[in-house]
Structure formats: C-alpha cells, structure tokens
Amino acid sequence: MWLLLLFLILILLAFSGKLQKKIRVKRWRKTLNLEHHAHIFQQLYDEIDGFALSRKARAAEDSMEYVYGEIVFEPFIALLSLCKPDSSTVFYDLGSGTGKAVLGSMMVFPLTKAYGIELFPTLHEAALLQQQSLKKIPEYKEKAQRIEFRNENFHDTNLKDATLVFINSTTFFGKTWDTLSKQLEQINPGCMVISTSKPLHSKGFVTLHKTRVAMSWGVVLAYIQQRAD
Secondary structure, eight states, X not given: OHHHHHHHHHHHHHHHHHHHHHHHHHHHHHHHTHHHHHHHHHHHHXXXXXXXXXXXXXXXXXXXXXXXXXXXXXXXXXXXXXXXXXXXXXXXXXXXXXXXXXXXXXXXXXXXXXXXXXXOHHHHHHHHHHHHHHXXXXXXXXXXXXXXXXXXXXXXOOOTTOSEEEEOOTTOOHHHHHHHHHHGGGSOTTOEEEEESSOOSOTTEEEEEEEEEEETTEEEEEEEEEEOO
C-alpha cells in the first residue's frame, strides 16, 4: 500500500514538473512574441538555400572549416536568452552565412547592433538581400538598420566592441581554433561568447552554461563563456 502511494506521488510530481515547464516555455514564447517573429523569419528564408549557395561558393576553395551549417530559429533564440541580450548588447556572428543568426537575434531582442562576418561573397550577398527584405517590413525597418554584414575573414575582425559573440565552431580545429580563441580575448571582461561543440581554447574565459541546442545538422553542445577579469 505504501509503495503504491509513493509511486503515485512520484508520478504526480513528475507530471507537475512537466506541466510547470510547459507553462514557463509558453510564457517565454509569449513574452518574446516568438510565434510572430518565427513566422516572418520563415517567410524571409523560405526560398534561400544556404547549403546550395555554400557548395557553389566552396567549389574553387574548400576546407573542413568551411562546412556550412545553420541555426534553427527557436532553439537558437532560447540559447541567446540564457545570455539575457538587451539594449546594450553588441552581437557578432563569426561565419554568418546567409545571416540567419544575425537577423533572428535582432528581430527578437533589442540589440544595439548586430554584425555578421562572412568570408564567402555569395553567402554575404544573400545576407544583404535578406537585410533589405527585413527593412521593407515596417515593424522591423529600424531594427534592420542596426544590422551590418561584412565580407571579410573573421580573423581580421576587430571585436573590441563586442558584448556577445556567436561561433558555429563544430568544424573548427587546430590552429584555426587556437587563433580564434586567442583573438576573442580582446573582448572586455564580463562579455560573453557562445561556441558550439567545444569551449574556447583559452584560460581567459569561464564557462557559465553548457547546454544542448538543435542546429541544422543535429543536436550539439553549446558553451556560454564569459571573459574573465
């Protein structure tokens, strides 16, 4: 009898926990107006095939570090939410592709500025077109003006004004990752870097969170790291 009662209590607690989580997620979606933003975002990128553009761009020059991947809108926004972006946030996406992370972050959060750094002109041009499309939507026009896409190697990018940096770093290894990890030490203490699959190779950062996030190629670990004093 007592075992049965204990079993029922555990079931109720588990159900209650799931219900509370579902309520929190629903409230979070409503607070950020995610359903609306996601619908507009989907429309913007409905006919953009970043993978095909990347294959074309890499035809003459390819490397493991150039392998293309994209964010999934809501999981990415959930990941950014852990960093609490606000009106003082200057966001950088290193390897921004067609601009999904940059546009998505600016659409949802009140960022001061959002930069996308992309090496391949074909992907960079696609991102610029999406920025122009976003400007044509009245509610996003002013936000779209705070987006800047740069066609350059991110190793040449000055990151001193960055407060939040995102790197889809799953395919970065060896010297590339060591160099980028060192480069990111130029950001100010307290600022954050999100990297996928691996933490930065630097003693100048402290890992605040490690969580799983869905990307276009599957679920990976994401590391939220803060520049130490």
